[in-house]
Amino acid sequence: MRNINVALGSRSYPIYIANGLINDLGTYLSEMPLGKEVLLVTDTNVGPLYGQKVADVLLRAGFQVAVAQVPAGESTKTLDQAARLYDMAFDHGLDRTCPVVALGGGVVGDLAGFVAATYMRGVPFVQVPTTLLAQVDSSVGGKVAVNHPRGKNIIGAFYQPRAVFIDVDTLTTLSLRELKAGLAEVIKYGVIWDKEFFAWLEENITRVLNREADALGYVIETCCKIKAAVVEQDETEQGRRAILNYGHTVGHAIEALSGYGTYLHGEAVAIGMVMAARMAVSQGLFNLADCQRIENLIRAIGLPTDMPEGINPHEVLASIYHDKKVIMNKLVFVLPKEIGHVGIFKDVHEKDVLHVLQQKRKANPS
Structure with missing residues (x-):
């Protein structure tokens, strides 16, 4: 296990790096001050590989999980997709203590983070990056955004996650x-x-x-x-x-x-x-x-x-x-x-x- 702390005062958070880390995700989240309703956001590439596994891990830890699977690819980072996730958060009963968990690459992290930053003016956000690009870059630092036809990441915010969980084993299934x-x-x-x-x-x-x-x-x-x-x-x-x-x-x-x-x-x-x-x-x-x-x-x-x-x-x-x-x-x-x-x-x-x-x-x- 490698641990790194991002020191930002009250917005500080840990980055955990290990093999097989998603198996312990429920334990880690249950030790954090979070509500029990979870919106788990993934995509059509990562969902079939790890979506149910992560949902089950969270369920065993006492969380209630709604799984939102968005189309894979950069074209998914839109306000329309964000609106769909807002609807799911409402339907699932997320309040200001309940986390949005991003399971996937940079697109999923950016989109889920944008929703977390703006739903109820901000709910807890957790990153579980599964691509090398997301693990080394986009999951850290709090940049969350969606695209506009005239520019990438034009609509967004800086919104830090509560934690980043990097499971190196997920790279074995990466193309x-x-x-x-x-x-x-x-x-x-x-x-x-x-x-x-x-x-x-x-x-x-x-x-x-x-x-x-x-x-x-x-x-x-x-x-x-x-x-x-x-x-x-x-x-x-x-x-x-x-x-x-x-x-x-x-x-x-x-x-x-x-x-x-x-x-x-x-x-x-x-x-x-x-x-x-x-x-x-x-x-x-x-x-x-x-x-x-x-x-x-x-x-x-x-x-x-x-x-x-x-x-x-x-x-x-x-x-x-x-x-x-x-x-x-x-x-x-x-x-x-x-x-x-x-x-x-x-x-x-x-x-x-x-x-x-x-x-x-x-x-x-x-």
Whole structure:
């Protein structure tokens, strides 16, 4: 068992990391000051694998469980789906003490967290992430949101969970494509914070792709510690927390323009990280050798590194202007200065963005 505390005063919470952890979920929740009615939110991928198992664990601990299964995929993060979950919460009798439990990947966590943050102006929220991306990134830090047709995560809040329970065993049923997508966020943490971790990934990426338990455990723990440290410094993204957006500015635009589904989040972020690294090189902020290290590691995983065919760079630029990170109509990018250290640049010129976006492209991932 690995335990990490996210220190946010009255909003502090633990992250538990272990194999087989969902078997003990009922015990942990029964020791917390929670009401007995639970809304368990999962999706059509994770529900058939773990939904009934988690529901049974909670039932044996004395909870009454309503299971809400939403369609898998980014297109589920909508106000319509949130409204459906509000109805289920009403029907099941959830009051302000009763938890919403998110069982799934980043989409489920974002949607369930948004519902928890807004139902009765806030009810307890518990994260049980089952994808690598959710375990290393989206389940920690309190970002909850749904999408708008004109931008990703535009409608949302910062709302911290009461606890995060990471069962490493759930990664055994994760598709290889989803595992690789999660590794994009893992690489991000090496670039923005920890050059030694980045070097470790270069040496051990095959072990991670082979799902060796000790390697996965080390990756998850390291990323959660970094995320916790960043969030503790800047809970609501007033400054330092923005470094977590490395690769996400272009990545979110690719997701929106491709219809929230062609590219997984991590695949789009992988492209965005390469674009940001190339942009930093073109502006003399970052050396070419380290840029190539980032690209080589992303390619070694099997993630895309170039802008997809069929997406116009000018449309990407227009989409970026709708991003929540744009300030006073000025483009904001997180750009690397060296591996392990990035800067937040708040007035990036359009021509510099287009120069990089218009470089060599490759086809969409299969």
